[in-house]
Amino acid sequence: MAMAMASFIQALLSPSTWPTSVYVLLLTLLGYGIIGLVRRDPFPSKAPPLVESIPILGALRFFTARGQFLSQSRDVSPSGQFAFYAGKKQIIGLSGPDGRRAFFESRDLDFAAGYAVLFNAQPAVKPGDPFHGDGASSKLLRYIHKLLKREFLSHRLSVYVRDSREAMEDIVARGGGGDTGSVVMDPFEDMYRLIYRLTMRTVGCDEIAADPDQLRTTLSLFEAIDSGATAPRVIFPWLPSLAQAQQLWSGYRMYRILERIVADRRREGRRGDDGLQELLDQGEDMIGIVESIVASLFAGLVNSGINAAWLLCFLAHDRHLSRTPEGAGGRRGSGWYDRVRSEVDAVVARHRLSDDETAADALARVTLAEWETEFPSIDLALRETIRFTITGCGFRQNLSNGDVPIGDSGEVIPRGAFAVYHFDDLLMNPKYYPEPERWDPNRYLPGREDDKKAGAHGYIGWGSGRHPCLGMRFAKMEMAITAAVFVAYFDFELCDEERRDMSSLAGLFDRNKHSASKPEKKVYLRVKPRV
Secondary structure, eight states: OHHHHHHHHHHHTOGGGSOHHHHHHHHHHHHHHHHHHHOOOOOOTTSOOBOOOBTTTBOTHHHHSHHHHHHHHHHHSSSSOEEEEETTEEEEEEOHHHHHHHHHHOTTEEHHHHHHHHTTOOOOOOTTOOOSTTSHHHHHHHHHHHHTSHHHHHHHHHHHHHHHHHHHHHHHHHOOOGGGTOEEEOHHHHHHHHHHHHHHHHHSOHHHHTOHHHHHHHHHHHHHHTOOOOHHHHHOTTSOOHHHHHHHHHHHHHHHHHHHHHHHHHHHTOOOSSHHHHHHHTTOOHHHHHHHHHHHHHHHHHHHHHHHHHHHHHHHHHHHHHTSSSOBTTBOOOSHHHHHHHHHHHHHHHHOSSTTSOHHHHHTTOOHHHHHHSOHHHHHHHHHHHHHHOOSEEEEEEOSSSOEEOTTSSOEEOTTOEEEEETHHHHTOTTTSSSTTSOOGGGGSTTTOGGGTTOTTOOOBTEETTEEOTTHHHHHHHHHHHHHHHHHHEEEEEEOTTSOBOOOOTTOOOTTSSSSOOOSSOOEEEEEEOO
16 A cells, blocks of 8 residues: 555656646646636626726725725716626626615615625625524624613713723823923824723623733734735635634634633623623623624724724814914814813813812713713714715625616616725715815804715715614714813824924825725824813
8 A cells, every 4th residue: 555655646746657638637627727717707788887807806906096996987987887896706886876875775785795795805695695684793783782772881981981081091101291291192002992992891891991911912813803805815715815814813812812701700600791791691602702792893993993093183183273373275273172172171060079070080970961962072073083084985795686776877786796885985075075185073064064965875974874883872972982081181282203293184194095094104192181
């Protein structure tokens, strides 16, 4: 047997001895493999026109320069709708009123399937498959919905304020401000980490949120798991990669951390008051627990964490413009820094029991109803921040058994195809939002109301139609809490790493990014505790 195996291996290593039939077989297999890679289903005649498409790969600019690709493709299409491939995947780009209505209103376009494949590079779902019902997507939605009920959030409010207070005290404790008493902080680290902590408190577990080391570790693991969809992973989902291996390893480490916490609770007979306990009460196994918590963290952290930082940067920039005679490019600020500060101070004054009580103590008494109604300036400033920072596009997949019409255009989204809607088509469109590159919350006030100019789905920063943001209440609440506590603690200004004033945010936004993102160039805030 050993001699026979040795002879076989020697033959394999000597191609010159192979018979012609072996070469024919190998060439045939290679040919079929090439045909399999190159061949893809053609778009039906009623689909929008096909734009650039590289054989096998499709439209690579959808991954490398997404915003530019979507805008230019829209502009060269008579209807504004267009078709392209990502590997073998058929994708329809939508725009304008017809495209917007189809994208946000059609029952045949599946939200979860679109994001799973094109944003997270998960396996595709075929038309007709039971993606809803009692599947993982439905179970996750029920889980998040229960955690975001008024009773749960009201019960946790004091913890959220306490966490925010501790984050501000950590900033103060760093010192390093010299005689000025100011501290330089990176909002895209500090505020992002704070939002992660509050989100972990809600959909995860208190043990991690209360432990700085575990908080840092799990945040790093989460970011590794949530690496997003790269071109190779979408085009060749069957091809193993180092990134996938890193995701699996990070997921396993997250699993072990949560497993130890669950074991401790069971051994000590201790119940938690968080999302983890809800999952345990539902009888979820450890794999389901990890999947639910990671998916919920993704839904609640990525955009909120980044927007919490941008919100403060925009307020600081508006303060600079308001206090500089000529402003930037002849513009003056609109006074939103002072407006938000006055709003926070007024709420603190109403809840303060004595003159020597801290602002954070007073804010800890604010009820959920008050957090949702007493900070309209923060809400409008956040609304404008989201409009400005949201980049990339939304995703859907046609899982019906037929084509989906695109309004009255006569064009369709084919069965099984994906649909994408570029957010800039509306939110950075000067027809609806004049001077779209200017941060200006005044655009939502009575008399202007830019968000109503496009009619239905005129503002899509919180989702729209059949898919409004499920976590909007929690996101607005945590944004109000973190911003209010920050403003109550600090005066703040934009600066660079060397503490020099920064007068402009121009050039910091890359509208080709696939989602809200941190700036390529570091932005800092010089903060000084308020007396």
